[in-house]
Amino acid sequence: MADIYLVGVGGQGIITASRIIGDAAIFAGKNVLLSETHGMAQRGGSVVCTARIGDVNSPLIPDGKADLILSFELLETMRALCKANKNTLVISSTEKIVPLSVSTKKLRYPTIEEIGVQVRKVAKDFLSIDTRKFAEDSAVPMSSNIVIVGALAGTGITGIDRRHFEKAIEMNISRWVPENLDAFAKGFETTYSWRHA
Amino acid sequence: MDRLLDATPGSKVLLLGNEAIARGAIEAGVAVATTYPGTPASEIGDALARVAKDAGIYFEYSVNEMVATEMAIGAAASGVRALVSMKHVGLNVAADALMTFAYTGTRGGFVLVTADDPSCHSSQNEQDNRYYALLGGIPLLEPSSPQECYEMTKEAFAISEKLELPVIVRTTTRVSHVRGPVTVGEIVPGPKKKEFVKDPTRFVTVPAVARARHLVLLERLRQAELLASQSPLNKTLKIGSGGRLGIITSSAAFNYSMDAASTLGLSIDVLKLGFSYPLPRETVTDFLKGHDSVLIVEELEPVLETGIRALAQHESLHPKILGKEDGLLPRAHEFDQAIVASALSKAFDVSGGGAVEGVVDLQGLPVRPPVLCSGCPHRATYFAVNKATNKKAIFASDIGCYTLGLSPPYSAADLLVCMGSSVGTAGGLAKVNDQPIIAFIGDSTFFHAGIPGLINAVHNGHKFLLMILDNRTTAMTGHQPHPGSTRGPSCCDITAVSIEDVVKGCGVKWLKVVDPYDINLTAETVREALAQPGVTVIIARRECALIAGRDEKGAIIEKHRIDQEVCKKCKTCVDRFQCPAILSVDKVQTIDEALCAGCGVCAQVCPHKAIKGVM
Numbered sequence: 001m002a003d004i005y006l007v008g009v010g011g012q013g014i015i016t017a018s019r020i021i022g023d024a025a026i027f028a029g030k031n032v033l034l035s036e037t038h039g040m041a042q043r044g045g046s047v048v049c050t051a052r053i054g055d056v057n058s059p060l061i062p063d064g065k066a067d068l069i070l071s072f073e074l075l076e077t078m079r080a081l082c083k084a085n086k087n088t089l090v091i092s093s094t095e096k097i098v099p100l101s102v103s104t105k106k107l108r109y110p111t112i113e114e115i116g117v118q119v120r121k122v123a124k125d126f127l128s129i130d131t132r133k134f135a136e137d138s139a140v141p142m143s144s145n146i147v148i149v150g151a152l153a154g155t156g157i158t159g160i161d162r163r164h165f166e167k168a169i170e171m172n173i174s175r176w177v178p179e180n181l182d183a184f185a186k187g188f189e190t191t192y193s194w195r196h197a
Numbered sequence: 198m199d200r201l202l203d204a205t206p207g208s209k210v211l212l213l214g215n216e217a218i219a220r221g222a223i224e225a226g227v228a229v230a231t232t233y234p235g236t237p238a239s240e241i242g243d244a245l246a247r248v249a250k251d252a253g254i255y256f257e258y259s260v261n262e263m264v265a266t267e268m269a270i271g272a273a274a275s276g277v278r279a280l281v282s283m284k285h286v287g288l289n290v291a292a293d294a295l296m297t298f299a300y301t302g303t304r305g306g307f308v309l310v311t312a313d314d315p316s317c318h319s320s321q322n323e324q325d326n327r328y329y330a331l332l333g334g335i336p337l338l339e340p341s342s343p344q345e346c347y348e349m350t351k352e353a354f355a356i357s358e359k360l361e362l363p364v365i366v367r368t369t370t371r372v373s374h375v376r377g378p379v380t381v382g383e384i385v386p387g388p389k390k391k392e393f394v395k396d397p398t399r400f401v402t403v404p405a406v407a408r409a410r411h412l413v414l415l416e417r418l419r420q421a422e423l424l425a426s427q428s429p430l431n432k433t434l435k436i437g438s439g440g441r442l443g444i445i446t447s448s449a450a451f452n453y454s455m456d457a458a459s460t461l462g463l464s465i466d467v468l469k470l471g472f473s474y475p476l477p478r479e480t481v482t483d484f485l486k487g488h489d490s491v492l493i494v495e496e497l498e499p500v501l502e503t504g505i506r507a508l509a510q511h512e513s514l515h516p517k518i519l520g521k522e523d524g525l526l527p528r529a530h531e532f533d534q535a536i537v538a539s540a541l542s543k544a545f546d547v548s549g550g551g552a553v554e555g556v557v558d559l560q561g562l563p564v565r566p567p568v569l570c571s572g573c574p575h576r577a578t579y580f581a582v583n584k585a586t587n588k589k590a591i592f593a594s595d596i597g598c599y600t601l602g603l604s605p606p607y608s609a610a611d612l613l614v615c616m617g618s619s620v621g622t623a624g625g626l627a628k629v630n631d632q633p634i635i636a637f638i639g640d641s642t643f644f645h646a647g648i649p650g651l652i653n654a655v656h657n658g659h660k661f662l663l664m665i666l667d668n669r670t671t672a673m674t675g676h677q678p679h680p681g682s683t684r685g686p687s688c689c690d691i692t693a694v695s696i697e698d699v700v701k702g703c704g705v706k707w708l709k710v711v712d713p714y715d716i717n718l719t720a721e722t723v724r725e726a727l728a729q730p731g732v733t734v735i736i737a738r739r740e741c742a743l744i745a746g747r748d749e750k751g752a753i754i755e756k757h758r759i760d761q762e763v764c765k766k767c768k769t770c771v772d773r774f775q776c777p778a779i780l781s782v783d784k785v786q787t788i789d790e791a792l793c794a795g796c797g798v799c800a801q802v803c804p805h806k807a808i809k810g811v812m
Contacts, residue, residue: 009565022211022376032211033342034376038236038319038675043598044777045567057341057452059375062535075565081557098789099565103771103781107563118557 001054002158003061007080008072009097010037010047013145016172017072018049020149021158023168025053028160035059046076053158068157069123070148072131073097078115084123091151091191092119093131093144127151127194134186140176143183150187155195162188202248206383214373215240217343218282218310218366221350223252225306226387228277230256231265233645234674235284236319237373238312242282243675246686253386256686258677261616261645262287266294266309273307273363274400276391278354282310285326286615290646292329295363299333300410301400302361302417305391306354309335310366312373315449315496315531319370321596321615323529325497326367330474334414336364336421337474338430339448343377349430349471351382356424356472360417369496371449371531418475426479430471433484437464442545443488443516445481445501447473450494450532457538461549476504485514492544493520496532519544567601571778572742572794574713575599575666579607580774580802581719582635582664586727590633591626595619595647597639598673598741599666606773609637617646624650624659633727634661640696641671641679648699654732655704662726663734665696666713668741676744700734713737716801742794754795755810757788763807774802 004021008014018034025032035050050061066083071092084090094112101107110118112128119126129151131144138147146169152158153165166181173180201220204210212220218241222230230249232242242258249256259265262283269279283291288311295309311329314320330337336356340349346368353364398406425431436458446454447470458465468484470477485491485505493502502520509518521528525540542549569576579602582590594600594610595618603610612622623636638647643665651663671677678685685691700708707729711719719737726733759770759779764786771781776799778792788799788808800808 010567019211019376026209026211026378031378035371036213036374036376038239038374043567043601043673044565044570046565057455058449058534059371059377059452060533062533075563078557078562079559097792098780098782099563100568100775100777101563101565103779103786104775105563107561109563109782122557 002067003065004051004053004068004070004152005061005066005080005083006049006051006070006072007076008047009076010044012047012072013142014047014049014072017145017149018051020165020168020172021051021152023171024160024164025158027164027167030160031055033059046079053160068152068155070152072145072148074112074115075099075109078110078118081118081122086124088123089125089127089155089157090119090123091127091129091148091155093148094128095132095144127191129187129190131187135183138179138183138186140179140183143176143180146173146180146183147187150184151191153184154188154191199248199251201244202251204381206381209378209380211376212343212347212379213240213376214340214343214346214368216244217347217379218350219244220379220381221347222280222308223248223254224382224384225351225354226278226385227254227280227354228305228387228389229269229272230254230280231259231268232282233259233262233265233287234671234677235287236674237314237370238282238284238287238310239674239677240373241310243677249686249688251687253389254688255389256688258679258686260680262291263294266291269307270294270298273303273305274301275393276304277389278306278387280308280310282312284320285311285313285324286320286322287311288326288329290616295329295335296333297402297407298363299335300402300407300414302413303357303363304361306357307363308350308353308357308366309363310368313367313369313497315369321613323497325500327474327500328498330365331500334418336360336362336472338364338366339471339473340366340368340372341448341451341469342372343375343379345471346372347379347381352430359424360421362414362417362421367448369449369531422475422478425472425475425477428472428477431477431480432469434467434469436467437462439466440464441489442466443468443484443491444494445470445484445491445505446494447471447501448496450496450537453532453534453537454494457534457541460534461538461541461547463541463545463547470501473501476501476508478508481505481508482512482514485509485516488516490517490519490545492525492540493518494526494537494540498528568777569598569601570742570794571776571792572745572796573598574668574737574739574742575602576607576774576776577716577796577798578664578666578713578719578737579609580798581713581716582609582723583607584716585720585723586633586635590635591630593619593623593626593634593636595638595642597642599637599639602637606775616642617650620647620650620654620663623661623663624654624657627659627661636661636663638663638665640665640667640669640681643696644680644694648703651700651703651705651732659732660730661732662723663732665734665736667696667736667738670741670744672741672743676741696736705732705734707731707733708736710736710738713739714796714798716798742796755797756790756793756795757797757800757808758790758811759786759788760807760809761785763805765805765807767804769804770799770802770808774799
């Protein structure tokens with residue numbers, strides 16, 4: 001059983017990431033339910049997906065009930081904290097997509113340190129990953145979402161073997177597969193070494 | 198390779214609820230499938246559009262839900278199986294056809310999928326379309342999961358043919374947009390052609406026929422109720438050891454009920470209604486007899502609750518029936534486990550219900566509502582219109598991405614109710630207001646429901662400007678084609694219909710086409726149009742920036758940059774244009790090159806010519 005709450009901004013490849021998690025779960029012989037944001041809400045707005053691995057009926061994760069928050073964008077990490085509890089691991093990309101309200105309403109985008117303080121108040125651990133750098137190192141700048149999937153796999157929280165994720169990536173990504181697998185490996189190693197440190 | 202067709206019978210594949218509906222229809226041997234895209238139903242049509250050719254079925258994106266339904270009626274009345282899918286409000290458009298089709302009944306299986314949207318995630322209302330089943334006398338199935346979406350779609354065709362009635366499959370956002378494992382079966386191709394056998398005493402609903410057919414419908418509904426009472430889609434599940442407490446539920450509410458009851462550690466029986474209209478009286482009566490206290494858990498309207506209370510009264514049953522009437526569950530917005538857990542705790546006097554541990558203060562955190570994309574031609578149109586009118590105009594808006602123009606600084610939406618309403622309401626506004634009236638409608642929406650309004654305006658001499666925001670696609674729902682498109686679904690050749698020809702054909706005398714990226718020309722054309730008597734039309738034509746970017750892979754997009762030497766920090770670009778690629782932090786304005794779509798409109802907006810293209 002693992003309840004994973006995925007957040008980010010429309011256009012960051014979150015649905016693709018959640019599909020990969022879902023396929024990997026099925027390859028591993030586990031049950032899984034995913035929920036997704038479609039339509040108007042996607043146009044540059046905050047996007048939420050959930051992935052619940054195990055024998056559950058409802059796809060939604062109630063407040064305070066996520067085992068893992070997987071964030072593709074720093075500010076959205078803050079917004080996701082209502083789903084955290086004292087055992088929640090929060091993994092966040094350091095990617096910043098500054099919303100219009102920062103420019104037009106003079107609202108301040110918090111620093112990563114401030115976000116870290118807030119996360120540690122309510123959750124167990126906070127891990128930030130420079131996904132853009134990893135993606136660029138893998139020669140596919142668009143693969144930040146795959147780095148995040150790798151980071152999830154590396155935690156071992158899902159109980160899904162690495163090879164199932166890799167097979168799911170091959171199934172869901174049509175181009176630059178070796179490069180995406182490389183991006184996955186970079187994310188994987190980050191959390192794997194953190195877990196075993 | 199497409200998992201929808203390639204999945205081997207008996208294997209488990211991850212499918213979206215909507216894709217599972219498509220697979221179910223294909224396995225059932227559907228011959229004709231139609232839709233008009235709308236969230237949360239769109240992926241049913243998109244999946245079918247993708248595989249139609251390989252699956253050997255006819256699929257079309259119809260001009261609107263009414264025509265989509267009529268297409269399916271024509272096919273099913275001839276004897277083949279037909280599927281039509283739409284979002285909940287689409288059924289308002291199609292209702293005229295559906296209500297009377299229940300009278301004639303069908304020969305081939307006819308399944309209408311309506312995807313409801315509790316909480317209005319992407320809709321203008323959250324109406325409960327189960328009422329259409331009651332209103333029309335149409336059997337209703339309510340799946341809860343992708344597996345059930347698949348199974349019930351197949352079963353719906355069988356029920357439809359057994360009863361010779363149309364069948365409604367009703368999902369919600371949390372059923373259609375859930376992805377989960379689906380164990381698929383064999384694809385059994387059905388007949389793709391059938392000769393229509395004439396039977397005017399059944400299929401031509403003049404009053405004498407309609408009166409007789411209504412009696413046939415009522416008799417079929419009696420048979421449907423017996424079918425529902427024997428249906429395996431209605432079943433009792435035990436949580437813990439079961440007991441004298443019960444839940445009756447359907448659709449997504451079933452999922453929350455199961456998880457909430459388990460979390461609370463309740464021992465309880467759950468009657469899950471998958472074939473929920475006509476209400477299976479025998480099944481429900483047995484359940485009521487076996488329990489002391491029963492909570493009805495359903496999202497939105499108390500449809501089951503009202504029926505079950507009436508049934509209990511009629512059968513003189515006296516278990517305690519609890520639900521919305523007792524204020525235990527809300528009648529608005531979608532549920533989740535916590536809402537159902539709280540209702541269960543109150544109803545059955547148990548503690549728990551999930552206290553939230555960590556609470557973070559999100560006050561002052563920058564909000565991120567959906568916005569028009571960078572490079573969106575609608576932003577340019579709204580900027581030009583505001584420039585031309587100085588905001589001294591009333592804006593009748595419509596359904597599409599461009600509705601996002603309602604927020605400042607564009608403030609380009611004052612009245613909106615439904616698809617096509619911009620044109621009709623503009624006429625009414627014009628009759629009683631002295632300000633200029635401007636109606637905004639998208640290209641797909643114009644074809645869908647804008648044309649009768651335009652004819653009405655010409656015929657009755659209304660004075661307003663209609664701006665058709667033609668971005669060459671149905672953008673909001675995922676870039677589906679519309680009658681003006683040159684490329685359609687995989688199965689079929691299509692013909693592009695010219696918007697200009699339609700507008701002229703409606704009798705409009707003053708029509709101009711502009712590129713909204715040219716702000717000055719667009720503003721000037723708006724001024725000119727408003728000075729004319731009668732109804733005028735401007736087509737603001739520019740391809741959706743998301744498609745333009747996709748199709749021109751490899752082409753050079755001219756990214757733009759703000760020259761800080763020239764920039765006077767007046768913030769016109771931020772305050773009046775508001776492109777998500779233009780940032781203003783610590784009083785310095787910059788363009789994020791990663792987000793810039795290269796439209797160059799901001800360069801026209803800047804009064805100091807500080808924005809320039811960089812190759």
